[in-house]
């Protein structure tokens with residue numbers, strides 16, 4: 001059985017197959033209308049969502065399957081103190097596949113350790129959001145005609161923006177990718193991402209603060225919202241919330257072939273006058289979410305034309321060491337909220353111990 005917790009869970013070849021299937025589905029969904037007849041998807045959402053949950057639901061319905069689940073922690077037994085481990089054990093008897101969104105980083109991985117069905121990470125805290133990445137990749141492919149040899153600018157909240165982290169992981173495996181990381185000093189990409197993704201893959205990468213200066217050279221501009229709910233200090237959010245606003249005036253600085261992506265929801269970081277610019281790809285990107293989630297559900301259930309995926313042990317468990325008395329200190333790690341969880345660490349390329357759940361360095 002396979003899960004999708006992190007974009008690296010799929011090999012480049014598996015990812016290519018998924019994208020090919022996503023493209024076929026985008027062109028014509030009818031051949032897939034009964035692929036998942038009798039199958040059930042559970043959507044376990046402990047955090048708000050519009051696109052991710054509804055596009056998962058729409059995807060399963062387009063495949064002929066059914067959907068059950070909850071859309072907030074309050075509506076589930078989590079509000080009574082039930083653990084993720086117990087919840088997924090139970091849900092494994094009610095559904096064939098599960099998509100989980102959780103405010104604590106590493107929660108879907110914890111679920112996968114106890115699950116009898118494939119678990120999909122639909123966003124865990126500020127950590128990862130690999131199904132948004134599938135959507136982003138299909139959008140880049142259809143807009144730019146390729147996923148390699150691109151200069152990709154990420155702009156906004158690169159610290160807490162999980163979609164940025166997952167897309168950087170995925171893009172790092174393609175030839176000729178360059179990153180331009182545009183953010184205020186306080187919201188730079190977490191160090192562990194530079195150490196584990198950028199440096200080992202020798203990706204040209206600059207960290208800058210000016211969107212205007214970066215614009216002219218970009219092939220893709222990935223805008224993000226400042227993630228209000230992840231700030232410990234609300235005053236800091238107030239100070240940073242208007243850091244970047246992309247408007248029609250700034251769009252004049254971009255190439256004709258630029259593709260502007262945004263995972264949505266937007267707050268004010270893209271003004272409405274950009275929406276009719278042909279380079280704005282974000283609503284098409286949201287639509288691609290249905291096609292790629294259809295491709296993903298079929299693939300994880302072993303119902304894709306390419307057949308079942310080869311079995312693979314859970315990532316991060318290989319070489320992981322248990323250190324029972326030294327819990328992870330990161331405030332949004334699942335190890336801080338789940339009873340009975342033994343802290344697990346892995347050694348990174350630099351020889352430092354990192355929490356296997358949230359990837360933050362051990363203090």
Ligand code: NCD
Nearest residue numbers: 051052123163225263264265
């Ligand atoms: C993103 C998320 O949840 O991380 N939304 C989405 O799934 N499309 C981006 C965000 O909330 O800013």
